[in-house]
Amino acid sequence: MKEIKTNAMRLLEQKKISFEVVEYEFDEEHLDAVHASMSAGLNPEMVYKTIVMKGSSNNLYVFVTPAEFTISLKKARSLTGEKEIELLKLDQLLKYTGYIRGGCSPLGMIKQYPTFIESLAELEDYIYVSAGKRGLQIKITPADLQMATGAVFADFT
Template identity: 40%
Template sequence: MSSAPGTPATVALDAAGVPFTPHTYAHADTASSFGEEAAALLGLDEGQVFKTLVVQADDALVVAVVPVSGTLDLKKLAAAVGAKKAAMADPALASRRTGYVVGGISPVGQKARLRTVIDETAELYDTVFVSGGRRGFDIELAPADLARVTGAAFAPVARG
């Protein structure tokens, strides 16, 4: 279906019959803001490029997908998933549970399927960009397809 690099994300999308477009770019080892790097190198609006964050919501891990132009509002995310409080998950735990390295965590094809919330601004675009499962690789797909393949809900969880 695609000529994308084989990552768990692309395998999952192909298996689900979800159309996507792969985009690779030259990731710099010195980059620390991976989503902003992707937007800049792919020539995209930062509102259309989304970062995948793993959050501890009460005693469960949850995935938040928010635009790189903003930040995650932990209180809004907690409310969206019915939790009392939320905090960023330990990066090592996030890597273990998703099967991806930090900076390359994709919302798709995770080792353990986690509850996922996508910021509602994704619905403003025909397509959005998310990590394809490694640094230097994004996938472009329709927000509705991203929600369907991850079992995600849309909610206002970003600010800025």
């Protein structure tokens, strides 16, 4: 069987950043990060979801947050300097990121958007983020994820 390579994995290899891939069975009905963590046998506190948001300026922003957490819109507006901010509509996700729901990675998007990683990640030795395909997670250190994405650690939950 051919080894699966996603844009996220290619980017990390290109930057010579070490990572591990975890494969799991996904369910089309439950594509959220909490279900992904349970399917992969991982602690939901260690699995981070990728949320893409659109500001009133039409600029896009990427937020990487623990599976069980919710983004504070007030904090997101403050971080981005946007008057208003909302989730990017699902039907636009593929167009702007190259990824689909349940397989959206903060790594290797079509374009590099300003990225914010929840500051709680700095307390962990490693976290898991989507590898860019449903059923695949990448295990990576928060510092390496920050370096690969140009992200800023911030409190936005």
